[in-house]
Amino acid sequence: MTAPRFCYQVHTHTQPAQVERLVRRLVEAGTGAVVLVSHDVRAEPLPVRALERLGDVHVLGARGGYGDLSHVDRWIDATRWLDAHDVAYDWMVTLSGQDYPVRPVAEGEREVAGAAYDGYLEHFPAFSALSKWPPHLARNRYLYRHRRLPALPAPVRALLRPARAVNAVQPFVRVNAMYGSVGVRTPTPLGPGFALWGGSFFTTLNRRCVEYVREFYESRPAVMRWFRGVLAPEEVFFQTVLLAADRFRLSGDPLRYFDFAHGDGAHPRPLDLADVPALLASGAHWARKFDQSRSAQALAALDATL
Numbered sequence: 001m002t003a004p005r006f007c008y009q010v011h012t013h014t015q016p017a018q019v020e021r022l023v024r025r026l027v028e029a030g031t032g033a034v035v036l037v038s039h040d041v042r043a044e045p046l047p048v049r050a051l052e053r054l055g056d057v058h059v060l061g062a063r064g065g066y067g068d069l070s071h072v073d074r075w076i077d078a079t080r081w082l083d084a085h086d087v088a089y090d091w092m093v094t095l096s097g098q099d100y101p102v103r104p105v106a107e108g109e110r111e112v113a114g115a116a117y118d119g120y121l122e123h124f125p126a127f128s129a130l131s132k133w134p135p136h137l138a139r140n141r142y143l144y145r146h147r148r149l150p151a152l153p154a155p156v157r158a159l160l161r162p163a164r165a166v167n168a169v170q171p172f173v174r175v176n177a178m179y180g181s182v183g184v185r186t187p188t189p190l191g192p193g194f195a196l197w198g199g200s201f202f203t204t205l206n207r208r209c210v211e212y213v214r215e216f217y218e219s220r221p222a223v224m225r226w227f228r229g230v231l232a233p234e235e236v237f238f239q240t241v242l243l244a245a246d247r248f249r250l251s252g253d254p255l256r257y258f259d260f261a262h263g264d265g266a267h268p269r270p271l272d273l274a275d276v277p278a279l280l281a282s283g284a285h286w287a288r289k290f291d292q293s294r295s296a297q298a299l300a301a302l303d304a305t306l
Contacts, residue, residue, distance in 0.1 A: 003031075003032075003109075003110075003113065004090035004091055004109070004113040005032060005033065005034070005088055005089050005090050005091075006031065006033040006034075006089065006090070006091045006092075006093060006109050007033065007034045007035075007036065007082065007087070007089040007091065007092045007093070008026050008033055008034070008035045008036070008092075008093050008095060009036045009038065009075065009078045009092055009093070009094045009095070010022065010023065010035065010036070010037045010038065010094075010095045010096070010097055010099075011038050011071060011074060011075075011094070011095070011096055011097065012037055012038070012039045012040070012043075012046065012096070012097030013039070013040040013043040013064050013097065014043060014044065014097065014098075015097060015098065015291070015292055015293075016044055016045070016046045016047060017292060018097060018098065018290070018291075018292040019037065019039075019046060019051075019097040020046075020047060020050065020051060021292070021299070022095070022097065022099065022100060023035055023037065023051055023054060023057055024054055025100070025101060025105065025303075025306070026101075026105060027054045027055040027056075027057065029104065029105035029106050030106065031105060031106050031109055032056075033056070033105075033109075034056045034057075034058070034082075034087055034089060035055075035056065035057045035058070036058050036060060036078045036081065036082070037051065037057065037058070037059045037060065037097075038060050038062045038074045038075075038077070038078055039059055039060070039061060039062065040062060040063065040064030041061040041062065041063060041064075042063070042064060043064065046059055058081070060074075060077065060078060060081060062074040062077065066179070067178075067179045067231050067232050068148075068228070068231075068233070069224075069227055069228045069233050069234065069237075071201055071234040072201075072217070072227070072233065072234050072237050072238075075094065076214055076217050079092075079210055079211075079214050080214075089207060090113070090206060090207055091109075091112060091113070091204065091205070091206050091207070092204070092205050092206075092207070092210050093203075093204045094201065094202050094203050094204075095202060095286065095288075096202065096288055096289065098288050098289035098290050098291065099202070099256075099286045099287065099288040099289070099290075100286065100287060100288070100290050100299060100302060101285065101286055101302070101306060102257060102279045102280065102282065102284050102285060102286060102287050102302065103284075103285050103306075104306055105306075108255070108285040111285075112204060112255075112285075115251075116249055117249045117250065117251045118205070118206045118208060118209050118248040118249050118250060119203060119204065119205040119206060119209045119242060119248055119249075119250045119251070120203065120204040120205075120250075120251045120253055120254055120255050121199055121200070121203040121204070121205070121238060121239060121242070121250060121251075121252075121254055122199035122200045122239075122252060122253075122254040122256075123197045123198070123199040123239040123243060123250065123252055124197065124198055124199060124252075125195060125196070125197060125198075126138040126142065126195075126196040126197060126198040126236060127139075127195075127196060131198060132198070133198060136167075138196070138198065140167065140174045140176065140183070140231075141230055141231040141232055142188070142196055142230050142231075142236060143185060143186070143188075144173075144174045144183030144184060144185055144186060144230070145183060145184055145186040145226070145229040145230065146174075146176065146179070146181040146182065146183035146229060146230060146231050147181060147182055147183070147229075148179065148180060148181045149180045149181060149182065158177075160175055160176075160177040160180065161177045163175045163177075164176075164177060171185060172184065172185050173185070176231060179231050179232075181231065183231070186226075186229070188226055189222050189223050189226050190223065190226075190240070190244075194240060194244045195240070195243070195244070196236055196240055197236060197239035197240045197243045198235055198236050198239060199235065199236075199238075199239045199254070200235065200254055200256065200258075201234040201235060201237075201238070202254065202256055202286075202288075203238055203254065204254075204255055204285075205238075205242075208248070209242060209248055212241075212242070212245060212247075212248075213238060213241055213242065216241050255284055255285040255286060256284055256285070256286045256287065256288065257278075257279050257282045257284035257286070257287040257288075258287065258288055258289070259271070259275075267289065268288060268289055270289055270290065270291050270294060270295065271287060271288070271289065271290055271295060271298055272294065272295055272297070272298050273295075273297040273298045273301060275287075275298065276298055276301045276302065279302070280305060
């Protein structure tokens with residue numbers, strides 16, 4: 001019986017040398033995986049030829065964004081590329097360029113393929129006591145249709161912070177300084193059977209899940225317009241769509257180690273050498289985020305174990 005084939009979809013926007021290191025690790029695992037690198041065309045260029053010489057590696061240019069639907073759009077574009085080029089795969093693992101394996105890649109693939117789940121993704125009900133988000137965060141992001149303000153210099157954007165006081169005195173409008181947006185209270189079009197689930201964008205899904213998500217994306221324009229208008233839709237899209245389908249066996253373990261509790265509020269805490277023992281003991285397959293300029297010793301220690 002042929003072993004399932006994995007596709008690693010890597011979203012990148014910075015640190016070309018670190019991206020190359022990650023891709024090299026994926027290829028040198030020798031599992032026959034295909035690697036798609038979705039790179040923000042506005043960022044520092046990647047060494048495309050060097051990456052593609054490593055093996056079955058393909059670099060796709062994409063327009064990046066922050067807190068919008070761009071990550072989901074890039075994910076969908078990657079699935080279309082796979083179909084257009086008739087690339088066979090059984091599982092898709094979505095990574096950032098600042099992820100790194102904590103366990104041998106081949107070992108992680110065997111564990112995923114041998115389990116009973118269709119997908120691994122962090123998920124929790126966004127509007128409940130079980131949510132990992134404070135109640136106001138979920139409300140302000142997902143109960144309002146937001147319009148981004150034009151790109152503003154940091155000092156000008158800082159002026160939005162005092163404007164957030166309006167959020168406390170009325171329920172109709174929300175100002176968000178982090179994303180530079182103003183939102184208006186809008187009903188969701190999700191309809192019966194849908195609850196809003198939150199979690200991380202970075203997932204491990206089998207092809208059945210991948211194809212279902214893409215079909216939903218392409219066949220539900222009204223719902224996709226709503227996702228496009230909220231903040232951080234990539235943190236609810238996959239969870240909400242797959243949980244509502246009620247046909248997949250989904251693990252709440254994302255197979256990833258990250259520390260948002262001590263991050264900056266929007267990003268997980270950068271990891272360093274002192275974190276390596278906890279990473280190795282966690283059972284996770286991947287960890288993030290690493291910055292090669294500051295995490296060289298940690299990456300070297302992981303390489304030694306891998």
